[in-house]
Amino acid sequence: MAEVMQFGVIGLPMSSKTTLFGALTGAVPDAAGGGTRFTIQRAIVDVPDPRVDVLAAMFKPRKVTRARVAFADIGGLQKGMGEGGLSGELLNTVALNDALLHVVRAFDDPDVPHLEGSVDPARDIAMLDNELLLSDLVIVEKRLEKIRDTLRRPIRPVEREAHEAEQAVLETVHAGLQDAIPARDLDLDEATLLPIRGFQLLTLKPVVIVVNTGDTPPGTGAALPAYDHRKSAVVGIRGRIEMEIAQLDPDDRALFMAEYGVGETSAARILATCYRLLGLHSFFTVGEDEVRAWTIPIGATALEAAGTIHTDLARGFIRAEVVSYDDLVALGGMNAARQAGKHRMEGRNYVVADGDILHVRFNV
Ligand SMILES: Nc1nc2c(ncn2[C@@H]2O[C@H](COP(=O)(O)OP(=O)(O)O)[C@@H](O)[C@H]2O)c(=O)[nH]1
Numbered sequence: 001m002a003e004v005m006q007f008g009v010i011g012l013p014m015s016s017k018t019t020l021f022g023a024l025t026g027a028v029p030d031a032a033g034g035g036t037r038f039t040i041q042r043a044i045v046d047v048p049d050p051r052v053d054v055l056a057a058m059f060k061p062r063k064v065t066r067a068r069v070a071f072a073d074i075g076g077l078q079k080g081m082g083e084g085g086l087s088g089e090l091l092n093t094v095a096l097n098d099a100l101l102h103v104v105r106a107f108d109d110p111d112v113p114h115l116e117g118s119v120d121p122a123r124d125i126a127m128l129d130n131e132l133l134l135s136d137l138v139i140v141e142k143r144l145e146k147i148r149d150t151l152r153r154p155i156r157p158v159e160r161e162a163h164e165a166e167q168a169v170l171e172t173v174h175a176g177l178q179d180a181i182p183a184r185d186l187d188l189d190e191a192t193l194l195p196i197r198g199f200q201l202l203t204l205k206p207v208v209i210v211v212n213t214g215d216t217p218p219g220t221g222a223a224l225p226a227y228d229h230r231k232s233a234v235v236g237i238r239g240r241i242e243m244e245i246a247q248l249d250p251d252d253r254a255l256f257m258a259e260y261g262v263g264e265t266s267a268a269r270i271l272a273t274c275y276r277l278l279g280l281h282s283f284f285t286v287g288e289d290e291v292r293a294w295t296i297p298i299g300a301t302a303l304e305a306a307g308t309i310h311t312d313l314a315r316g317f318i319r320a321e322v323v324s325y326d327d328l329v330a331l332g333g334m335n336a337a338r339q340a341g342k343h344r345m346e347g348r349n350y351v352v353a354d355g356d357i358l359h360v361r362f363n364v
């Protein structure tokens with residue numbers, strides 16, 4: 001797993017990409033927005049997790065370290081671009097992400113012109129999706145052509161076999177794309193996808209459709225468009241308000257959120273959605289020195305979790321001492337958890353649960 005998960009904000013020009021980026025990172029947008037040029041700005045932010053705050057209050061460590069993720073605000077995608085295939089730095093920048101945040105405008109404001117002349121989120125989502133689909137189609141076709149060339153020549157049987165496996169999955173993906181089915185919607189497992197992982201197909205990436213409903217709370221006044229695809233979700237946000245909230249210091253933020261009836265920031269909701277789509281969750285390490293959140297794939301073992309902390313911990317792994325977050329908080333502390341028998345010894349194959357507090361015993 002990459003050190004830091006990368007999430008790319010994409011959308012048509014003037015779709016609120018930079019506004020969403022501001023809501024996610026606290027960045028203040030500069031005046032020149034909404035262009036069609038390729039632009040990129042990046043930020044790394046802490047993953048909000050109220051459990052970390054509770055643990056920090058309990059252990060009063062010298063240092064609190066949260067999980068971190070990287071966001072990129074990627075400007076420059078627009079109608080008509082996918083035809084010849086996206087290319088260069090723009091394609092690379094989009095392709096590099098673990099998941100995409102596809103933002104779409106759903107608010108009316110006479111002061112904000114819409115490139116298509118009207119506000120129609122479903123149309124705009126389909127428009128950008130189509131460009132991504134076409135871009136993938138170009139990549140897949142080029143690669144298929146190359147494989148066919150190679151297979152015409154005499155090559156070693158192992159190589160032939162590998163090329164044929166790749167060809168088979170590419171042909172499945174190609175047929176899907178031609179029917180406007182994103183690659184993520186095909187029922188292909190990890191092992192099947194392995195030969196084509198390196199192509200970083202855009203329609204294979206998990207996607208969160210972020211609908212900016214303006215000042216109207218999403219789900220009440222503003223209906224969210226449907227998006228029935230695999231590894232996808234729809235999240236509504238009040239873009240401008242959330243961007244302003246993100247710029248406040250924590251005390252003012254709580255007041256402002258109460259005033260506007262924002263229960264949870266969109267950054268928190270979107271990140272939780274990304275974690276779910278990517279099959280990720282968290283475990284914690286605690287102590288006087290540091291309380292820390294770690295991100296691992298759901299299903300990862302104690303040994304793999306240990307390796308995330310440090311390779312030495314995996315190499316010399318003896319056992320993991322585990323308390324669940326809920327038990328620890330319910331009992332009020334580590335000693336109480338021990339006395340209540342909630343402090344367990346687990347071996348290397350133990351599958352770590354979300355919220356587990358781990359202490360790895362090791363020997364190197
Ligand atoms: N009324 C209103 N305008 C917004 C909101 N969010 C963004 N905008 C405006 O929409 C325009 C495009 O937003 P921007 O984030 O720059 O879009 P980008 O081109 O996709 O980066 C800007 O003029 C924003 O001020 C919102 O929630 N309400």
Ligand SMILES: [Mg+2]
Nearest residue numbers: 018033034075
């Ligand atoms: Mg922008």
